[in-house]
Amino acid sequence: MSATSREGADRAARLARAAKISSGKLCPADRTTDLLEAIIAPGDRVTIEGDNQKQADFLAAALAKADPARLHDLHMVQSVLALPDHLAVFERGIANRLDFAFAGPQSRKLAELVTNGTVKIGAIHTYLELYARMLVDLTPRVAMIVADKADRNGNLYTGPNTEDTPTIAEAAAFRGGIVVAQVNEIVDRLPRVDISGDWVDFVVPGPKPYAIEPLFTRDPAKVRSENVLMAMMAIAAIYEPYQVRRLNHGIGYATAAIELILPTFAAQRGLKGRVASHFVLNPHPTLIPAIEAGFVDGVYCFGSELGMERYVAARPDVFPIGADGSLRSNRTLAQVAGQYACDMFVGATLQIDASGNSSTATKGRITGFGGAPNMGADPRGRRHDSPTWLRAGREAGESLRGRKLIVQMVQTHQPNGAPSFVERLDAFDLAASAGFALPPIMVYGDDVTHVITEKGVANLLRCRSTQEREAALRAVAGDTEFGKRQSPDRSESLRRRGIVTLPCDLGIDIRTATRDLLTAKTIDDLVTASGGLYAPPAKFRLAVITHA
């Protein structure tokens, strides 16, 4: 028998076993573990959809309940390890190999399981890399995905959080894989088809709605005056002179502050229609006032954000909305858009070293990369030009290329008092203890173009040596040990040469850097700005009550 017909026969045998459990494509929730035992074989490469936001949690639990005598040595390939069940499959001996991208909530436990040999990691990826490998050499034999609704033919409606689902389904369905979808509801007619039933073998109605987290919501009440000051500097030192129109913001209070002062500070500087017109971004609630002020022409989305559904649906001129009236997001395409259609990425970090490398890694935790590195790097495959990209390239002394702006916003000290600027990143210790070939650096120093602290802006594009770059970083590091190692004279000389810019150099009176500039000061203000369409999740509604 040829490899080809062997593979085909194997798929047919699995489907035949499953046919005894399912009714057509529908599998009852209480038979899910049986279904998985029928379609998965020992040694299989298997994917559980674990996105940044939504989770195929019921399928993850069903797999974790499988009999390790029947299912073992699985190779898990999945974006995010977010749930205890994602690690339970290793602890129970069902799986032993892992390729992944992000393990935020399970990072400490994962490190333990790697240390004691329960989990063998292939590699740690960014999201886009993991999808790429799912298409090439980490193709899944079985993919467990998640959607809002299905019909009896297996057609899926993902709802606004389309996220990774289409890419995972495509990777499996076209490699002879078997695709199982957990859905909240089986309906006769879907609002729209996001994934064709031809790509889906089985549908399981989950006993309760799938887990999803509002990861991108930042309460304006928690934005502090330091955030406002840094946001003003970002706009005055970067958005305005570089004419940044197409951009991506990371998560955090620093970028939330920028979003909240676009209609005040940026508008006062005459920047409406001239900067920040096109975002690649999840529907951050803090973006509502800027959208309502007409500042924003378009937002292309990785995923959605809980509570933003009605507001987003009401602005099809801004968000990617289908004829059915709901958002279609797409993490793969948004990552591509972030990399190739944006002239700037603005992020935040925990630690920056003397080379400008930054990392969120800490010892004893294996967190992975997520998506930020793809956006926080100069895409050397880019060829189209823009005024922003050309100016950045010229400042860097490039004669044949432009540069993407990669901006890191970080207060000199973290909220817990730890200095953000360090001589050596914790990532180096983590790599040594975990046996990684390289330290997990989120954004490399030679990709970073600007670092903003509450003290000032360091323009690394204008630095012509590693020594100069280090000096520019020390100049904005304030009273950290890292900053105090440099003489004020050296910092002043960088300032005279335009490498370091202080608030006063930008015409910013720091006394005006207050919360008064925020167009929304509370979650409730965001609800009001949205015309009542934004419906904050419970944990933020609680904040409203506390605040009031």
Add this chain to the structure above:
Amino acid sequence: MSATSREGADRAARLARAAKISSGKLCPADRTTDLLEAIIAPGDRVTIEGDNQKQADFLAAALAKADPARLHDLHMVQSVLALPDHLAVFERGIANRLDFAFAGPQSRKLAELVTNGTVKIGAIHTYLELYARMLVDLTPRVAMIVADKADRNGNLYTGPNTEDTPTIAEAAAFRGGIVVAQVNEIVDRLPRVDISGDWVDFVVPGPKPYAIEPLFTRDPAKVRSENVLMAMMAIAAIYEPYQVRRLNHGIGYATAAIELILPTFAAQRGLKGRVASHFVLNPHPTLIPAIEAGFVDGVYCFGSELGMERYVAARPDVFPIGADGSLRSNRTLAQVAGQYACDMFVGATLQIDASGNSSTATKGRITGFGGAPNMGADPRGRRHDSPTWLRAGREAGESLRGRKLIVQMVQTHQPNGAPSFVERLDAFDLAASAGFALPPIMVYGDDVTHVITEKGVANLLRCRSTQEREAALRAVAGDTEFGKRQSPDRSESLRRRGIVTLPCDLGIDIRTATRDLLTAKTIDDLVTASGGLYAPPAKFRLAVITHA
């Protein structure tokens, strides 16, 4: 009226006008120009699907026949300008602005139209950049796409050449755009649904099958012994020591020769199962012998290749095949896979300069970039490691990153006798005459890791200065003026340091570098190797006859 409801009303008005022309979603071919005049408005951003391979040629012709008094000032956003009708819309005054990626066959004419002011170019992109911008700021109001079959609900089956269609449809359908598909056939039941009918507004049955070109087929009869020699060097100097498993090949006889000697030369070196196991590549016919020899585990495809349909369908263990039994390709995802899942890109070029920059640009032609730059660049957003990537990084002296291998294969002289190595690229003159901000460089010298000529291999990773890199290039430039400027002593010193490698250093007896190593010497041999499944297009069958 709010912007939102204005936009919605506008779409509704366009669809209402179109309803008088179409019957449901079906529009008769002879009313296509009327349909386009009904759904397009002056000033619209409009996309005609013009892929690397297939073309929405009937829709392009229908648009070119529109009345310029009704349709004018259109902004065309399209991957490829391949057909005269793609420029006719500009000559007839229907469109005046253009954002694109590649204009091979129309490159000279495009340059003329830019010079005389008929076409105003926004920017020249790679494919992936253009798709990214279609999602962000160049969102199309009307998208004209192409597929094999449709049903009456507008569901589309693209067939093996799925290519760009899903991405273009998604970009338009979720921005309130109107999507029109040209198809070869309307059927009651599709083999599979590639694009949901929810994303498609109108379907036009074309009067004849859409245009498609076998761009990736190289006749083994035209592979010369120099190509074989260079292929042997590539395998011995790069594939073997770097253990390259995941890779992408450009188009040309150089890479065709590599594909054809995997089962002979590479197998003799014991490399089966150790190198070239996973490709991101169109189904090159010259890959058939290596697949049949069990050398290749998987091929992920940008598009398909004419004549390869039956062979590809018979190898679902290697190619991405749906449950319906036919290939599903995806140019966007393959570009991502080429960038992030591959450890190596091997390409060919027309000219290389002293910095290692290469270009296929010539004066008087605006060809654009296509897809190669995204793969021919070090993806600095990559974070997962592999033995190949880590070794390349170490050789480059990187302590914190790996490197992607970017290999350029080029004979010292082009077939027309022109030297391939030059002090200055023609791209610089083109940029000056066309008014580009930067010269159109396909692969930048600082991204290139190896250059292979018939004289030897220059390993640029080991060069520690621009002078050393230049010397390494001159050492393999043979008897070109560029090569002769360097003393043999200087080249010999680079050889002693392992920067330059000659065939004899690799254990290659150049007398063995003959066509005898090719596992297929003719198109007919490829047909035989495929078990009769490969059906070469007419122009290659003619070659068979000529050869016989």
